[in-house]
Amino acid sequence: MDENRPIFLQIAEQIENDIIGGSLPEESQVPSTNEIAAFYRINPATAGKGVNLLVEAGVLYKKRGIGMFVAEGARSTIVTTRRDHFQTEYVRPLVAEAAKLGITRSQLADMIKREGAQ
Amino acid sequence: MTAVVEVDGLTKTFGTLNAVDNVSFTVEENKIYGLLGRNGAGKTTLMQLLTGQDFATRGGIKVFGETPVENAKVLQNVCFIKESQKYPDDFKVKHVLTSAPWFFRNWDREYADRLVDDFRLPTNRRIKKLSRGQLSAVGVIVGLASRAPLTFFDEPYLGLDAVARQIFYDRLLEDYAEHPRTVILSTHLIDEVSNLLEHVLVIDEGRIIIDDDAEDLRGSATTVVGTRGAVDAFVERREVLHREGIGGLASVTIGALSGAERQHASDAGLELSPVSLQQLIVRKTNTSSTEFEQSA
Numbered sequence: 001m002d003e004n005r006p007i008f009l010q011i012a013e014q015i016e017n018d019i020i021g022g023s024l025p026e027e028s029q030v031p032s033t034n035e036i037a038a039f040y041r042i043n044p045a046t047a048g049k050g051v052n053l054l055v056e057a058g059v060l061y062k063k064r065g066i067g068m069f070v071a072e073g074a075r076s077t078i079v080t081t082r083r084d085h086f087q088t089e090y091v092r093p094l095v096a097e098a099a100k101l102g103i104t105r106s107q108l109a110d111m112i113k114r115e116g117a118q
Numbered sequence: 119m120t121a122v123v124e125v126d127g128l129t130k131t132f133g134t135l136n137a138v139d140n141v142s143f144t145v146e147e148n149k150i151y152g153l154l155g156r157n158g159a160g161k162t163t164l165m166q167l168l169t170g171q172d173f174a175t176r177g178g179i180k181v182f183g184e185t186p187v188e189n190a191k192v193l194q195n196v197c198f199i200k201e202s203q204k205y206p207d208d209f210k211v212k213h214v215l216t217s218a219p220w221f222f223r224n225w226d227r228e229y230a231d232r233l234v235d236d237f238r239l240p241t242n243r244r245i246k247k248l249s250r251g252q253l254s255a256v257g258v259i260v261g262l263a264s265r266a267p268l269t270f271f272d273e274p275y276l277g278l279d280a281v282a283r284q285i286f287y288d289r290l291l292e293d294y295a296e297h298p299r300t301v302i303l304s305t306h307l308i309d310e311v312s313n314l315l316e317h318v319l320v321i322d323e324g325r326i327i328i329d330d331d332a333e334d335l336r337g338s339a340t341t342v343v344g345t346r347g348a349v350d351a352f353v354e355r356r357e358v359l360h361r362e363g364i365g366g367l368a369s370v371t372i373g374a375l376s377g378a379e380r381q382h383a384s385d386a387g388l389e390l391s392p393v394s395l396q397q398l399i400v401r402k403t404n405t406s407s408t409e410f411e412q413s414a
Contacts, residue, residue, distance in 0.1 A: 001313060005392060006333050034295035039286050041287060042313040043150055046333060096384070 007042055011050030014080045016059065019070055026075065030060055030068040120147040120182075122268055123168060123298045128177035130163055135162040137326035140177070145268075148298040150290075152315040154308055154333070156403055159325040161304045162201070165270050167411060169198040181268065197222060197266035199257040201273040205245045212241040216258055217394035222264035230263035236285050242280075244278070250277030258286050265297050272304045301350045308396040312336075317397070332395065339398050343369045352383055360401040371401055 018024040033051055037044040043052055051068055054060040059074045071077075096106045123145035130138040140159045155161050162330060166172040166177060169184035170193060183303060184410070186192045190272055205214060219225035234241060237255040245253065254276050261271055275283050291314060294301065304312055319334055320328035329334070339359060342349055349368040360371040375383065383390055393401070 006336050007313060008333055037295060038288070038291055040313070041291065043316045043332070044291070045316045047311075049333065108184065 001042065003041060004024055007046050008049035008053060011036060011040070011042075011047055012053045013034075015050070015054060018083075019059065019074055020078055020082075024070050026070045026072050029066070030070060042114050119361040120180060121145065122147050124178075124180040125168070127181060128164075128167065129175045130160075130172065131175045136324045138174075138321075139325050140184065141321075141324070142177075143319060143326055143329050145300060145302065146317075147300055148228060150294065150301045150303065152305040152308070152311060152318045153302055153321065154306075154318060155321040157306075157379055159321045159403070161321055161345055163303070164273055165198060165272055165304065169193070169196055169270060170374065171198070194221070194223065195267045196270070197261055197264040197268070197275050198270040199261040201259055201271060203253075203278060207246065208246045210238055210241070211243055211245065211248070211358060214245065214260065215241065218260055218377065219262060222266055224265035224267075224297075226263050226265060229385055230259055233262060233289065236284055236289065242358040248339065251279060251282060254278045255282060262286075263291055265293070265299065268300045268302075269301045270304070273306070274303075275305075275307075283310065287311070290314065302322045308399055309394065312395040320399055327402055328399070335395055335398060336376050337392060339371055339393040339401070340373070340375050341369055341371045341391045341393055342383060342388050344386070345365065348388055349385050352386060352388060359398075371397075 001010055005088065015030060019026075024030060030051070030071065031039070033044050033047040033052075036042075036047040036051070040047070051060060055068070057077070059071055059077060060068045061071050062068055095108070121144045123143075125144070126142050128138055128141045141164070153161050153164070165172055168181060168186065170181075172187060173187065182195060184192050186196070189207050191320065200305075213232075215227075215230055215343045216303060218230070219227070237259065238253060238254075239255050239259070243247070243252075245256070248256070248382040254274060255278065258274050258278075261269055261274060261400050273288060287310070290301070303311060303315070312332060318330055318332050319326055319329055330338075341360075342352055344352075344367070346366050347361060349370050353372050356372045358370055358372055362369050375390070380390060
């Protein structure tokens with residue numbers, strides 16, 4: 001866990017990563033908040049807050065008396081949201097750092113192509 | 119939410135010292151609280167007042183809705199693990215464990231036995247002969263296995279090694295999940311426990327200076343680093359929690375920033391870094407370096 005950011009956000013992101021990565025397929029059951037709390041050594045209420053964030057976003061849904069499950073279409077919902085943030089969170093700092101180092105736009109484009117080819 | 123502890127205008131004076139100074143707060147049921155603060159801040163005094171082991175000079179205390187002093191109905195639901203618990207001279211570890219159920223009606227003997235194995239505690243050894251860490255382990259075991267609806271741990275892990283502390287954190291979380299109860303954990307090791315806490319109370323010089331959810335505190339402050347002129351321009355008209363500098367560089371801790379403000383800061387060539395709970399508390403309870411910088 002990164003000490004410096006709200007942990008419930010990190011829990012939500014971790015579950016999202018597992019959904020994108022395929023280890024939590026749609027309609028599969030998500031670990032309980034107590035299991036998440038024990039695994040990451042965090043307060044169960046914090047784990048619950050992270051899970052609830054994803055319920056509100058429609059990524060997870062609750063089956064009464066059983067637990068939390070990954071909603072149908074959750075993966076594409078997450079991917080769409082993350083693509084929206086990709087520009088500001090990844091591309092902008094990349095371009096800013098490149099400018100700081102005097103890397104030209106075409107050099108930067110070459111670097112990205114080379115990285116993609118690997 | 120049900121309040122387990124309600125404190126109103128509580129003051130405790132020793133001579134001319136206000137060890138607890140006009141403090142008011144509530145503790146809600148089934149949450150894990152951190153009671154944090156520097157040495158001599160008033161943590162132990164406050165817990166002694168809450169557990170009826172000392173008399174308040176002024177102000178009101180309600181624990182489970184009643185005053186705790188000499189109140190068996192309240193105290194049988196309270197477990198207070200002290201930093202330096204005294205035991206009868208010839209007591210062995212097993213005597214502590216067999217007498218505990220007389221005081222704690224939720225005592226789980228099997229659980230206590232499992233914890234004894236976890237901490238590798240020699241039950242046939244005299245308390246006096248235990249190492250500091252083993253003595254702390256006795257307290258931790260009593261605190262966990264008593265399953266009191268309100269449990270206080272005052273610096274429970276003095277001398278406990280890293281492995282034993284981790285066992286304590288893990289067992290606390292596990293057992294809290296299965297048997298929810300109110301836990302108040304007082305400690306200096308803020309980084310180690312910060313993830314376990316739901317709510318944080320910080321006491322400094324007898325006063326409560328932070329009373330917030332742990333998650334709201336995380337990310338509630340940002341450190342801005344850059345050239346002195348740029349930093350000063352950016353933090354102008356903001357509340358500064360902490361400031362330090364070297365040469366032409368300044369590092370200033372301020373409150374949380376919005377997305378637009380962050381963008382503005384990075385456009386101005388400033389580095390932003392987050393502030394952990396421990397750093398935040400250090401900054402709020404340590405004014406000396408701020409004063410030093412301002413006078414320099």
